[in-house]
Amino acid sequence: MDGPSSVAASVGRMNFPITTDRRAASVRPRTAALVAVPVLLLTAACGGGNGGDGGAEKDVAIADVPRAPATNGAGADKDGESAGGPPAGGSEFYDAQMAYVRCMRAEGGYKDFPDPRLSGYLDWDRINEIGSRPGANAGIKGGKGGACVEELTAAMAAEPERDQQKDYESMLAHAKCMRDNGVSRFANPTMSGGNVQPGGDPNPVSPSIDLNSPVYKQARETCAPKLLDGLDGMQ
Structure with missing residues (x-):
């Protein structure tokens, strides 16, 4: 040394x-994002909008689904730091x-x-x-x-x-x-x-x-x- x-x-x-008090707060938006997935997929499957078979609108809907940050553990991103506060x-x-x-x-x-x-x-x-x-x-x-x-x-x-x-x-x-x-x-x-x-x-x-x-x-x-x-x- x-x-x-x-x-x-x-x-x-x-x-x-760092403390874990904010971990629950970061979990809630991720849960909401996952719930939104079937809703968006259902909307895309129904077609509409610009006409045709609805393929373009389907692609847009899927692309807009929010993604949860990639993690390597509870509440931590790839660099070991929490996306929504201190690591667990x-x-x-x-x-x-x-x-x-x-x-x-x-x-x-x-x-x-x-x-x-x-x-x-x-x-x-x-x-x-x-x-x-x-x-x-x-x-x-x-x-x-x-x-x-x-x-x-x-x-x-x-x-x-x-x-x-x-x-x-x-x-x-x-x-x-x-x-x-x-x-x-x-x-x-x-x-x-x-x-x-x-x-x-x-x-x-x-x-x-x-x-x-x-x-x-x-x-x-x-x-x-x-x-x-x-x-x-x-x-």
Whole structure:
């Protein structure tokens, strides 16, 4: 990981799925759309309108039937975000994450600390940008003086269980990509006791990778898609 210590590595795993209260609201329009299908088909089958056998009108009627968004799970679209609000499940995690975010703004010294993404995980692109400012990196995880460590710990404890093998494979691909794009000292992740340990700077206590170099920044941008959601702040 690029952070100053192994503690920061575990700290990076924070981010929060969103409440399910609006899921029912997104289900109702989809149900209505499905009910509309037989009505439109019946209308088209009856012909009329421009005369002839009604084939043209039938085609138009079918084309106008609303389609429900494609999903990969309950209430989520192909990108893992809800079409009508937060993704289903994980409201405890999201609430804990928001408590951490509020603490970081009010007590942690980061008034512009960003909201989580709709997926619930923290927006590490923006967080790292804030942390790159002069004198800002020291408290970017946990708040200055550790003001929000309690909220951070609670958020980490509430995070849904992850597939450690998939996380490892994702971070391994990311580490290789970073080296292929000029960050030659970027270390691989490791597995310990069934849990993945992030890679990154081989000596976080005395960093040897310049996080502000153009080569590093370009590599981060190029390799970001290699990381699964929720891992972008870990290495």
